[in-house]
Amino acid sequence: MLFSGLFGHRRKIRKLRKKWDREREKALKLKEPLRTNVLKKMDQIELNIRSLEEQRLGRVDVARLTKETEIDLEETKAIMKSKELYNQPQSN
Numbered sequence: 367m368l369f370s371g372l373f374g375h376r377r378k379i380r381k382l383r384k385k386w387d388r389e390r391e392k393a394l395k396l397k398e399p400l401r402t403n404v405l406k407k408m409d410q411i412e413l414n415i416r417s418l419e420e421q422r423l424g425r426v427d428v429a430r431l432t433k434e435t436e437i438d439l440e441e442t443k444a445i446m447k448s449k450e451l452y453n454q455p456q457s458n
Contacts, residue, residue, distance in 0.1 A: 375428045379418045382435055386415055389443060400449050404442055411438045 386408070393404040414435045418428060 375418075375425070375432065378432055379415070379428075382432060382439070383415055383419070385439055386411060386435075389439060389446075392446060393442070396446065396449070400446075404446060407438070407442050407445075411435055411442070414438070 390405075390408050390412075393401065393408055396404060414431055417423075418431050418435070423431070
């Protein structure tokens with residue numbers, strides 16, 4: 367029981383929540399047109415994380431939701447990174 371608590375799905379869910387928190391803080395610092403789109407996406411991701419934390423789901427459902435959440439977080443991270451690179455001034 368101890369190992370499942372340390373290395374199981376609960377640990378992965380905590381890590382997802384922490385990663386989501388960090389990315390949301392970065393999203394709040396963005397300029398307005400991009401900010402609203404990214405925050406809407408982050409709110410959808412947060413609903414998945416909340417359901418993982420609060421509901422008792424089977425292993426398959428937990429694995430599926432965590433993978434979807436990881437993919438969505440990476441997508442938002444890539445969107446923010448590409449827009450930051452696009453908005454930087456070019457130096458010659």
